[in-house]
Amino acid sequence: MKSSTYDVVIIGAGIVGLATALKLVQKYRLSLIILEAENEVAAHQTGHNSGVIHSGLYYKPGSMKALNCISGREAMYRFCEENDIVHDHCGKVVVATHPAEISSLNMLEERGRANGLDGIRRLSPQEIREIEPYVNGIDGLWVPQTGIVDYLDVAKTYARLIVEYGGEIKTNSRVIGFNNDHNLIKLQTSSGEIETKNLINCSGLRSDKIARLCGVEPGLQIIPFRGEYYEMVPEKEYLVKNLIYPVPDVRFPFLGVHFTRMVHGGVEAGPNAVLALKREGYKKSDISIPDIAYYGTYVGFWKMAFKYWKMSISETYRSFSKAAFVKALQRLIPDLQMEDVHPAGSGVRAQALSSDGKLLDDFSIVERPHQVHVLNAPSPAATASLAIGETIAAMAEKNFHLVKI
Template sequence: MPTETRFAIVGAGIVGLAIALEITRQFPAASVMVLEKESSVASHQTSHNSGVVHSGIYYKPGSLKAQLCVEGAQALLQFCEHNEVPHEICGKLIVATAENELPRLEELFRRGQSNGLKGLKILTGSELREIEPNAAGIRGIHVPGTAIVDYLKVAEKYADLIVSRGGVVRVSQEVIGLKRSNGLTILETTGGEIAAKTVINCAGLQSERVVRMTNSKRDLAIVPFRGEYYQLSREKEYLVKGLIYPVPDPQFPFLGVHFTKRIGGAVEAGPNAVLALKLEGYSKRSFNIRDIAEYASFPGFWKMAAKHWRMSVGEYHRSWSKKAFVQALQRLLPELQADDLVVGGSGVRAQALDRDGKLVDDFHISFTEGMVHVRNVPSPAATASLSIAKYIVDSIVRQIG
């Protein structure tokens, strides 16, 4: 007989864990089980990101990203304060280094104001160097509320609280099949069958594989983009006080190479954004033919490739050429030299792509019978995890009951 639970969540990343935590808050008597194929929680996107608690300045007013990021950042910082998770409000500069970037900088400022951010300020070149003495730039935006945190520690605290409230977190248990039977969803896993009234798919990079287990129409594909980082050498960490970002290109859901102070004092530089040849491919030589075949067989992939191939060439060039990577970073920090950087880590972003070849910009969540599919929650998902969780659980109440 299958093990029974009211709620089953596929994926123990920060969003899946936040949803389980919210369920224990709203429905303390309901059983909830989180299933994770890896041997520990938060093994992929959660523990491979930059650790920034985003403010919400980048996102289109009225979008889910804007609403949930602003709400989620405040909720996350309160959570960290209450649960003694190390964090720091260090602020961020978004820096324009050329005249043609100024209209985009001004648009970001308007977005931030529309999204309800407090304390935003447009800075002149000399004013921004009062905050970051070594930064280049002719104008900038100071975002004082931006913070940093260790998201792995946040996720682990979520998991601890879930278990303390009677929930179950099972690692090393992969979901390999789904079927509906008598109003329940039967999850076939490597640890046996589980029957759940409601299943929430938070599988991240693997989320579309879970969607296809339900025989749903393939209207989206997950395309993995690897971001590679360098770190400033210990001797050069003084060059960066907080966070220094460029003005992003609105055509892409990436923020450009930047400098990020980490909890503990290290400073990361990057990332670039290159197509990964494996869903969980953290190295340049990671390769999986099944993963490639899945996204390359999706009609939208080739439309995207035709439109953005020039950008891709530049990103790959920076991936293999430290000199090119350094040149990109020198736009923000002219003093930087190649010897000031050491190889850092990498992460892989699960980016949804539609059939028209468009990179899905906003969060995307869909419902099928007895299931919720969290299909596109890239950055700022970690920042917004608690507000995403409340949004989804509230949606379940409205749509499923």
């Protein structure tokens, strides 16, 4: 390591931590290191998502999600162009398959226009089929701003640039202890002690635990939801041209199972949203008694469970039943058959939950003296990562008294 005492330590080398580090090393005169618990960057949420560059369609106008997604989306497209990262600005269709979904589709269209999405337009059933010939829909919405990319490619490029600008990334360094000694923060890690003047917590699935370790009460708890995917067999990929989404259930911060053409080839279908029994619970068999006890003793968890028990049973059933999963997909593409898809990967979403049982829908970032904690950064955080990085860098400039280059 180059420095004995760093100006800034970032905990977590996911896409938000990396984007934040990149903005800091580009703009300020400082020593910086990222501490990553795993043996590589982007090992969790960043490397296990559907690879969509989101438009900003779904988010409440004026919210942190909306503002950061809209500016971050354009920044992401520019970054991909400038760094020769494979991507496709392909657009997507959002499809209503039942009259009860029309009002929610109307709301999405209104939100999209309020968020400045020029070019979105309603689609008749015939127009839907002109874009996606095998989709069954009674009404639809065309969203031209949406695209696809591999966020692992993006994250690795962020990491390379950080090092080129003089920053450091230390893997296999899980933070396990914190001490604030006369305005000098000492972090105990699995690879030794690190001293820093300032700290930024971008630890995703462990953001609440890291905040508490650092003496900050987050006022929420992270609940892990596993999203499981199926992959279409190559001979049936013709059923999907680009991106096909259902009208989401407005009660939940999840978009529903959808079809995504992947930028490096292939078509994925999913994800669902089922409670994981371990923070990094990518498989059904991944179980951690301490993790279950951690959120099982949280009052907000039981309030959520009571409120959404029907949805929980449905999602769990779909997790164990391929037939139920495929039935949900057939609402969009009736010609899809059981043998047309097979199980693929999964991801785990860090979802913040308040003590009253509400699933937090917006980004949540908390500032404290010499500390910034990113407590809730689910989708579209990857799309918005450069914008979120700018937001956190501005907080750090004010809070950490940084000097611009």
